[in-house]
Amino acid sequence: MTEELIFMTSNAEKTGNVMPLLHQIRHALSQLIERQEQTTIDLRRLPLSASEEAQLEAFLGHGEVKADIQALGDTVLIESRYAGVWLEIHYNEDVEIMGKYVHICTCPPIIKSQPEDMVLSLSNIVSDIHSLSHQSSDETAKED
Amino acid sequence: MALPTLNKQLQASGISRRTFLKFCATTASLLALPQSAVADLATALGNARRPSVIWLPFQECTGCTEAILRSHAPTLESLIFDHISLDYQHTIMAAAGEQAEDARRAAMKAHKGQYLLLVDGSVPMGNPGYSTISGMSNVDMLRESAKDAAGIIAIGTCASFGGIPKANPNPTGAVAVSDIITDKPIVNISGCPPLPIAITAVLVHYLTFKRFPDLDALQRPLAFFGETIHDRCYRRPFFEQRKFAKSFDDEGAKNGWCLFELGCKGPETFNACATVKWNQGTSFPIESGHPCLGCSEPDFWDKGSFYQALGPWERYKSKPGKGAQKHAGKNS
Ligand code: SF4
Numbered sequence: 261m262t263e264e265l266i267f268m269t270s271n272a273e274k275t276g277n278v279m280p281l282l283h284q285i286r287h288a289l290s291q292l293i294e295r296q297e298q299t300t301i302d303l304r305r306l307p308l309s310a311s312e313e314a315q316l317e318a319f320l321g322h323g324e325v326k327a328d329i330q331a332l333g334d335t336v337l338i339e340s341r342y343a344g345v346w347l348e349i350h351y352n353e354d355v356e357i358m359g360k361y362v363h364i365c366t367c368p369p370i371i372k373s374q375p376e377d378m379v380l381s382l383s384n385i386v387s388d389i390h391s392l393s394h395q396s397s398d399e400t401a402k403e404d
Numbered sequence: 405m406a407l408p409t410l411n412k413q414l415q416a417s418g419i420s421r422r423t424f425l426k427f428c429a430t431t432a433s434l435l436a437l438p439q440s441a442v443a444d445l446a447t448a449l450g451n452a453r454r455p456s457v458i459w460l461p462f463q464e465c466t467g468c469t470e471a472i473l474r475s476h477a478p479t480l481e482s483l484i485f486d487h488i489s490l491d492y493q494h495t496i497m498a499a500a501g502e503q504a505e506d507a508r509r510a511a512m513k514a515h516k517g518q519y520l521l522l523v524d525g526s527v528p529m530g531n532p533g534y535s536t537i538s539g540m541s542n543v544d545m546l547r548e549s550a551k552d553a554a555g556i557i558a559i560g561t562c563a564s565f566g567g568i569p570k571a572n573p574n575p576t577g578a579v580a581v582s583d584i585i586t587d588k589p590i591v592n593i594s595g596c597p598p599l600p601i602a603i604t605a606v607l608v609h610y611l612t613f614k615r616f617p618d619l620d621a622l623q624r625p626l627a628f629f630g631e632t633i634h635d636r637c638y639r640r641p642f643f644e645q646r647k648f649a650k651s652f653d654d655e656g657a658k659n660g661w662c663l664f665e666l667g668c669k670g671p672e673t674f675n676a677c678a679t680v681k682w683n684q685g686t687s688f689p690i691e692s693g694h695p696c697l698g699c700s701e702p703d704f705w706d707k708g709s710f711y712q713a714l715g716p717w718e719r720y721k722s723k724p725g726k727g728a729q730k731h732a733g734k735n736s
């Protein structure tokens with residue numbers, strides 16, 4: 261995986277970083293197709309003014325997938341109109357942006373179910389089924 | 405006594421792995437670590453033992469403690485802070501007097517060489533009796549607690565540089581932690597108060613890499629103190645155009661022009677307020693129309709009026725990163 265670090269600023273100045281960034285995304289997409297190499301671009305790490313950030317997001321647009329994750333604040337994942345190019349925004353509980361990334365990959369890692377969570381899920385599902393079956397047998401006993 | 409791993413601790417609190425990964429991604433970003441390091445960071449941090457922390461509040465106003473503890477738990481930013489083993493903090497702990505001191509000594513014994521020491525407030529050297537805890541002077545308590553600590557995090561400008569108690573004429577003979585302890589790794593997270601997220605990020609770095617992050621010449625983490633407020637200020641274009649507010653209610657102030665002539669210390673102040681912001685990310689002082697006071701710098705209280713310009717505009721014009729280089733480059 262490769263990544264570029266890009267800093268975000270809130271000033272209205274033009275930094276001129278949008279075009280180089282778009283070329284980087286294009287290059288990363290061809291790397292993904294040819295070598296299955298994933299890239300993450302951290303949008304906090306290079307100067308981008310608020311208007312340039314909006315310009316970047318407008319260029320990428322929205323594709324077929326939008327996912328909302330609730331994990332101590334929302335995380336929004338949007339596949340752009342270019343398949344394989346994703347925008348990921350992490351918010352905290354105060355809806356403050358904590359991180360913003362462009363992922364060039366088939367599926368951003370955070371959307372996948374995590375092995376540790378699945379292990380816990382398995383024990384939860386076992387105990388929930390157990391309670392349900394007890395509940396049903398109690399009800400059957402009452403009916404009898 | 406081995407404390408549980410953070411993984412176990414988080415799981416027991418119902419924090420999902422996905423939430424933890426989100427925390428690791430945003431913290432890596434704050435620490436300027438590459439995103440490719442997130443998976444490794446999550447593994448190392450998750451397997452780290454929940455750290456034992458002893459927090460000594462000395463000659464302070466409790467502003468630092470307030471800033472850190474005010475965030476409602478659990479938050480993404482305070483995820484790690486909520487899961488440390490805070491074994492001593494006499495301002496907030498239920499125990500008091502000898503009982504509290506016993507808890508501190510028990511934690512020091514159980515985690516010898518491994519616990520982290522957090523200190524806020526300066527240490528009075530003029531007369532140790534100016535500030536005591538359970539009859540023990542601050543300097544004695546600091547020396548005793550630092551002896552077996554793995555490292556020390558000085559929280560706030562008072563602990564980092566002496567702060568307001570050290571302001572002229574320094575009636576208590578206040579000094580910084582690093583003036584007393586010279587044989588331990590020390591990180592200064594200055595600010596009056598300091599940014600809570602910088603403390604969390606330093607804890608994460610320490611737990612993951614077993615050392616403190618890269619520091620500037622004043623022992624502050626470069627990821628948060630590598631640039632000035634001015635470097636990241638949204639009013640910067642007005643500064644470059646010499647468009648200044650001359651009073652708090654003139655046209656310039658109403659237009660949101662630069663506060664340099666109203667005494668803004670942003671060009672000489674290293675901190676991350678302009679990007680991290682305050683009050684749940686609402687704003688930072690300059691966004692509210694007030695100049696930066698320079699509170700994360702040594703002796704900020706004694707550098708003349710808060711409302712007097714730093715000097716001629718030409719001295720500060722278009723020199724981004726000037727100060728970053730001034731203080732850059734020291735490793736822990
Ligand atoms: S650094 Fe500021 S907020 Fe912290 S204790 Fe000192 S005076 Fe209070």
Ligand code: SF4
Binds near residue numbers: 662668669
């Ligand atoms: S002098 Fe102060 S208000 Fe003006 S640009 Fe610099 S930091 Fe911002």
